[in-house]
Amino acid sequence: MSSRTIMMIAGEASGDMYGGLLAAALLCRGPVRLVGMGGRKMAEAGVELAYPLADHAIVGWSGVLRSLFLFRRVLMQARRMLEEQRPDALVLLDYPGFNVRLARFAHSRGIPVIYYISPQLWAWNPGRIHEIRRVVDLMLVILPFEPGFYRQAGMEVEFVGHPLLDVIPPGLLGAATPPTRHGEVRLGLLPGSRRGELRHMLPTLLAASRLIVERLPRCRVVAFRAPGLSDADFGRLGDLPVEVCEADYAARARIHYALTASGTATLENALLGVPMCVIYRAGPLNMAIAKALVRIPRIGLVNIVAERDICPEFIQRQAHAQAIADAALPVLSDPARWQEVRRDLDEVRHRLGRPGASHRAADAIVAHLGLPAPSPHLLGSTAP
CATH class of the missing domain: 3.40.50.2000 (Glycogen Phosphorylase B;)
Known part of the structure; x- marks a missing residue:
């Protein structure tokens, strides 16, 4: 050539x-x-x-x-x-x-x-x-x-x-495993990759996590820090024990459920096999413009690819702590329910093609x- x-x-x-x-x-x-x-x-x-x-x-x-x-x-x-x-x-x-x-x-x-x-x-x-x-x-x-x-x-x-199928190591595709009824369960927080997203998302995710831990004391919370962000960007996490770690795929494949900012992270979770809910919060100007322009009924790429709602979505005022916790708890506490969601995520993975x-x-x-x-x-x- x-x-x-x-x-x-x-x-x-x-x-x-x-x-x-x-x-x-x-x-x-x-x-x-x-x-x-x-x-x-x-x-x-x-x-x-x-x-x-x-x-x-x-x-x-x-x-x-x-x-x-x-x-x-x-x-x-x-x-x-x-x-x-x-x-x-x-x-x-x-x-x-x-x-x-x-x-x-x-x-x-x-x-x-x-x-x-x-x-x-x-x-x-x-x-x-x-x-x-x-x-x-x-x-x-x-x-x-x-x-x-x-x-x-x-x-x-x-x-x-x-x-993404070229980015995620093949051994981690579909690697997530279900929680057990009496063992530790791991909840992941994915609040976004930029400081502006973090400011809008993190307080809500922490509040929802606190409600989940109150109902499920064996739950461990892990917040994933995107490249370019530091521990300091996460600020004060309050009295909730939260581990902050880098958002590598191996660590993410070990969680059982993710509270996830809308974006590519939802497809990453699907490829890893991690059930989730999808959350979108923004400033008033961005939200007003988005409402005026967006023409589809779903915001989460995982649901858009599935062409149906397989993961709950919470947008702006709907994205309050109690609603998010109520969506996560049934999946975290019931391995059979977790497997149902996992089968839907596997379908999304197959739709995305092959490496x-x-x-x-x-x-x-x-x-x-x-x-x-x-x-x-x-x-x-x-x-x-």
Whole structure:
């Protein structure tokens, strides 16, 4: 394969993680130069970063309003990169507020645009798909219902599976085990990955945990600290004994139930086999905008993929301690009920595909650009 240049853009930690996996898979396929904007994972994989965009992720609609100047400045820098580098393709990872604008510019310059980790238009703005169709040449999606959404609009789309299956070690997929009737039960708190989320979520999760421990004294509470957060960010935990630890998958697979902030963590729990409830709390501005824009009845990705409510959801005022505790206690105290939820989570895991999403995405990019398939010796043992 002759040397080509691919520009990659990721603006959030999850996009950076998936971008790093994709970059490694692309570099396995022959001589290619990767440039763009992202974060540490992409840089470590071999992407030449012009700006650490993923290190300055904008959180929530209020964050967008506060960061408009930075947003515009970095967008202009990305446009200059496209003009100067003239890459063979632009690969975008989620981050639609920024990336759709950049896609429009790339399309106007005749640069093929491939979107990996598609924007969740089906949730908040289905009408925008017509703009996406005009400027995106290939959509690589990771959720099983997304191909139908994009094909209906006449787009070229391919389901590659979810890259979380490449992130979570195979031995931990479905590794969670049920609680016993008289042994210790472990309750996990996943209050989010950013300080703003922590501020809105943690007090409610702690209050719910206290009610659960009062009813189930053999319950041990573990709060998982996302990368970039410190023990100090958790502040005073009160009189409730709470262990704060890093959010590694092995530790999470040992819990029996999780109180989880809405987001990717719900799919991680599903892949580990951990029952949960899904909680969303935000500031007044973010909540008002979300109510005006969101067009689907569910917020938890685990329930969206299942296409039914397998894990209880609590949003804003509904997310009070007693309601959350009442949802968790029957599952924590009854192994048979736990197994029922676990079977539903296993169905979600199977719907998300099989490991190898990053390599399938790389193959699709290579094929779309009309490049020859790589020799097997280049892929080694890394391909699925």
